Amino acid sequence: MIDLNTLTIASARKSLDSKEYTVRELVDQYLKNIEEKNDEINAYLEIFSDIDEQVEVAQKLIDAGESKELTGIPIGIKDNILIDGRTVSASSKIIENYKATYDATVITNLKEHSPIFMGRCNMDEFAMGGSTEHSAYGITKNPVDTDRVPGGSSGGSAAAVAANMALITLGSDTGGSVRQPASFCGVVGLKPTYGSVSRNGLIAMSSSLDVIGTLSKNVKDSESLFNIIKGQDSLDGTSNEKESVGKKDKYKIGVPRSFISEGMDEDVLNAFEKDLESMKKMGHEIVDIDLPLLKYSLAVYYIIMPSEVSSNMSRFDGVRFGERVEGENLFEDYSKTRGEKLGMEVKRRIMLGTYALSSGYYDAYYNKAWQVREMMKKAVKKVFEDIDMIALPTSPTPAFKIGENEDPLKMYLSDVFTASANLLGTPAISVPTQKVEREGKKLPVGLQLIAPHFHEDWLFDISDKFDII
Amino acid sequence: MISQEEMKKLATLSRIDFTDSELESMARDMDSILGYVEQLNEIEGKQDRLSASATERTNVMREDEVTSPAGKYTEKILDSAPKTNDNFIEVKKILNN
Numbered sequence: 234m235i236d237l238n239t240l241t242i243a244s245a246r247k248s249l250d251s252k253e254y255t256v257r258e259l260v261d262q263y264l265k266n267i268e269e270k271n272d273e274i275n276a277y278l279e280i281f282s283d284i285d286e287q288v289e290v291a292q293k294l295i296d297a298g299e300s301k302e303l304t305g306i307p308i309g310i311k312d313n314i315l316i317d318g319r320t321v322s323a324s325s326k327i328i329e330n331y332k333a334t335y336d337a338t339v340i341t342n343l344k345e346h347s348p349i350f351m352g353r354c355n356m357d358e359f360a361m362g363g364s365t366e367h368s369a370y371g372i373t374k375n376p377v378d379t380d381r382v383p384g385g386s387s388g389g390s391a392a393a394v395a396a397n398m399a400l401i402t403l404g405s406d407t408g409g410s411v412r413q414p415a416s417f418c419g420v421v422g423l424k425p426t427y428g429s430v431s432r433n434g435l436i437a438m439s440s441s442l443d444v445i446g447t448l449s450k451n452v453k454d455s456e457s458l459f460n461i462i463k464g465q466d467s468l469d470g471t472s473n474e475k476e477s478v479g480k481k482d483k484y485k486i487g488v489p490r491s492f493i494s495e496g497m498d499e500d501v502l503n504a505f506e507k508d509l510e511s512m513k514k515m516g517h518e519i520v521d522i523d524l525p526l527l528k529y530s531l532a533v534y535y536i537i538m539p540s541e542v543s544s545n546m547s548r549f550d551g552v553r554f555g556e557r558v559e560g561e562n563l564f565e566d567y568s569k570t571r572g573e574k575l576g577m578e579v580k581r582r583i584m585l586g587t588y589a590l591s592s593g594y595y596d597a598y599y600n601k602a603w604q605v606r607e608m609m610k611k612a613v614k615k616v617f618e619d620i621d622m623i624a625l626p627t628s629p630t631p632a633f634k635i636g637e638n639e640d641p642l643k644m645y646l647s648d649v650f651t652a653s654a655n656l657l658g659t660p661a662i663s664v665p666t667q668k669v670e671r672e673g674k675k676l677p678v679g680l681q682l683i684a685p686h687f688h689e690d691w692l693f694d695i696s697d698k699f700d701i702i
Numbered sequence: 703m704i705s706q707e708e709m710k711k712l713a714t715l716s717r718i719d720f721t722d723s724e725l726e727s728m729a730r731d732m733d734s735i736l737g738y739v740e741q742l743n744e745i746e747g748k749q750d751r752l753s754a755s756a757t758e759r760t761n762v763m764r765e766d767e768v769t770s771p772a773g774k775y776t777e778k779i780l781d782s783a784p785k786t787n788d789n790f791i792e793v794k795k796i797l798n799n
Contacts, residue, residue: 334778470762532739543716550717552793557784563794564717572719577728580718585732587716588704601742608745642734 235262237397242306242454245400249295249305256292256305260284260349263307267351267398275373276383276392277352278312279320284349291347302457303346309399311390312353313360313436314445316340323436324368325358327574328555337434338469339403339445339462346461351399355389358576359546360405360438362386363413363647364638367578372635377419378674381632384414387448391418394448401458402448407438408534409627409651411446412663416627416679419665421701423447423455424651426686427658428473430459431466439541440471442534442655452664452697459689475687480694486512486682487522487620498630501678504667505626508680508699511666512624515698522616522623526609530653533609535645536589536602537656543586546579581641606656613657617685622695625650627663627679631671650681660689664696704729704736 235254248254264284271277281287291305310316313323315333317340322328336344343350357367365373365388375383376396383392387404391414394402404411406424415422423446430445437443447458465474488509493502509519551557551570558569571580589598616623628647638644654661663679670676680699684691709725720728776789783791 331782334775334782467762467764526745529742529745532742535735536739536742547717551784553779553791554782555784563796565719566794567717568713568719571717575718577724580716580720581728581731583716583718584709584712584728585735587712588732588736591712591715598739602739605742605745640734641731642738645735645738 235259237262237266237400238450240400241451242302242400242457245306246300246302246304250300256288256295256349259305260288260307263351263398263400266396270376270396271398273374273379274376274392274396274398275355275371276376276389276396276398277309278322278324278355278370278389280352281319281350284351287347287349291349294347301346303343303348303461306346306348306401307351307399308343308348309351309354309390309393309402310340311387311402311404312356313405313438314339314403315434315436316350319353321353321436322370323359324356324370325575325579326369326556327549327551327570331555333434335434338431338466340434342462342464351393354387354393354402354404356404357386357388357410357578359436359542359579360386360407360410360443361542361578361582363409363644364633365389365414366635367576369576374635375418375632377676378632381634381676382417384417384628384632386410386414387422387446388414390448391415391420391422394418394420394450400449401454403458403462404446404448405435405438406444406446406651406655407442408538408648408655411448412627412651412661412679412681413647415448415663416665416677416681417632419677421449421452421455421665421696422663422679423459423689423692424654424661425459425463425689426660427655428469428471429463429660429687429689431464431469431472433466433468437545439538440545441541442538444655451701452662452693455662456689456693477690478688480690481621483516483518484621484691484695485518485520485619486622486624487520487616488624489524489527490521492524492527493625497626500669501626501628501630504669504678505624505680508666509624511699512695515695517695519624520620522620524612524616526605526612527653529605530609530656531645531649533602533605533656534648534652535585536598537606539582539586540589540599541586542582543584543590546575546583549575578641609653610657613659621684622691623683625681625683627651627681631669631676631678654683659686660684660692662692662696664699665701666699704732
C-alpha cells in the first residue's frame with residue numbers, strides 16, 4: 234500500500250524508477266479511491282477510458298530508463314483545458330459532446346512526460362462561480378466535509394487532490410478559482426503570473442485575467458508542475474517569460490491591515506495572525522502596508538470580468554461547434570441555443586457585461602473600471618519597491634455549506650482577497666496552514682502570498698517552509 | 703433600477719432567450735450587483751486607461767502567410783459542426799427581406 238497522503242512527485246518518481254512499485258500499482262490505488270468516492274464527491278465528470286494504454290506507455294519509458302519527472306504520475310485536468318480528441322465541456326450543456334480538436338499548450342508540455350491523464354475535473358460552468366455549485370453536471374462535494382462546497386470554480390480539481398484521486402491537477406484562476414478551492418479543500422493552489430503559462434487551449438472566460446494554475450498536496454509539487462507548463466508560446470500573444478530572480482535569505486512581507494479587518498471571520502483572522510507569527514519566527518519581517526484601493530478590487534473585477542465574458546461567450550452560438558437548438562430563424566437558433574443550453578450564472582454575467590459595454594454606460598462602467606485597475610497597478614508597483622510580498626487570508630471564511638450562498642452578490646464577496654492578484658497579473662499562492670472549527674469539524678483555511686510578476690520562486694521559497702496541515 | 707424594456711434590449715444584444723419571470727429575477731440580481739460596483743464613483747480618476755500598461759504590451763506579429771496545407775483541418779472542423787452540408791456548415795437564411 235502506497236501512502237497517498239504523504240506521496241510527492243519526487244518520492245513517486247524515485248519509487249517508480251527504482252521499481253519499488255509499478256505505474257499500474259500506483260494508478261490502481263488512485264482508481265480505487267475514484268471508484269469508492271467519486272460517485273459521492275463528483276470531482277471527475279469523466280474518467281478517461283484509455284488509462285490502461287497510458288500506463289503501458291509510461292511503464293515502457295521507465296523500464297527503458299527514459300522516464301521524465303512526471304512519467305506515470307496521475308494528473309487530473311479541469312474540464313476547460315483542451316486535450317486533443319477528448320471531450321471537454323467547461324461543465325456546460327452547450328458543448329456537452331464537444332471533442333477537442335487540438336492540445337492546449339500546457340497539455341503538449343505535459344505529454345512530453347507521459348503522465349497518466351486520469352480524467353476531467355468538474356468546475357463551475359465556464360469557470361463562473363466560487364463553489365462548483367454552478368456546474369451543469371452536478372455539484373462537487375468537499376472531501377473534508379461533504380456537507381460543504383469544495384470552492385470554485387476549480388472545485389473538482391481541488392477535491393481530486395484532497396481525496397487522493399490524483400496526485401496533482403490543473404485548474405484555472407480568473408478571480409481566485411484555483412486559490413479559493415485550494416483553501417477550502419486544504420491543498421496548495423498556485424495562480425502563476427499572467428502570461429507565464431500559455432492560455433492556448435484554455436477555454437477563455439475573461440482574457441485579461443485568466444491563468445492556468447496548479448493544485449497539489451505540497452508546494453514542491455506545484456513548483457514542479459508550474460515549471461513544466463510555463464513558457465512563452467507563439468500561439469498566445471499575451472504569453473511571456475522572465476528569468477527567475479533568485480531567492481532571498483529574508484523577505485519583507487506587507488499586510489494591508491485596513492483591508493483585512495472589515496467584517497472578517499474571527500477564526501480566520503486568528504489563523505492568519507498565527508501564520509504571520511510563523512513567518513516572523515522563520516526570520517522574515519512583517520510590516521503593515523496601506524493599499525486603500527484594494528477594497529475596490531471586487532467592484533473593478535465585477536465590471537471588467539463580465540464585460541470580457543460577454544465577448545468571449547459570443548462564440549457559443551450553435552453554429553460551428555457544440556449543441557444547436559433550432560428556432561424559426563437564424564436569430565432564434567442563437568437565442569434558443571444559448572437560452573436553453575447556458576446556465577443562469579453564465580447568462581447573468583453575459584447580461585452584466587453587455588450592459589457595462591453598451592453605449593451610454595461604457596464610460597461609467599468599463600472605462601472607469603480600467604482606470605481604477607491602472608491606478609491599482611501603479612500603487613502596488615510602488616509598494617513592491619519597499620516590500621517583497623503581500624500576505625492576506627485566501628478567503629474570508631472556510632468552506633461554506635452547499636446551498637448557503639444562493640445570493641449571487643454574496644457568492645461574489647468570497648473573491649474579495651483573491652481577485653486583486655488577477656487584476657494586477659501578479660503570481661499568488663494559497664497554502665493550507667491552519668484549520669478552524671465549525672460544528673465539530675476542522676476545516677482548512679489557506680494563507681495567501683502575492684509576489685511581484687515572475688517571482689513565483691519567492692512564493693515557493695516561503696510557503697515550502699510551512700508545515701502543511 | 704433596470705427596466706424590463708432595457709432588460710429585453712440586453713437579452714436581444716446577448717442573443718439569449720429569457721422568460722419574463724427570468725428577466726425580472728435577473729434584473730433584481732443585476733441591480734444589486736451594479737449597486738455594489740457603483741462605489742467606483744468614489745474614486746477620482748483622470749488616469750488615461752491605456753497609459754501604463756500600453757508600454758508593457760507589445761504586438762505579436764507573424765508573416766501574413768497561410769502555413770497549413772489546404773484541407774488539413776476540414777474534416778475536424780466539419781465533425782465539430784452541428785449541421786453540415788457537403789463541405790459547408792449549414793445555417794438558416796442570413797439575409798432578411
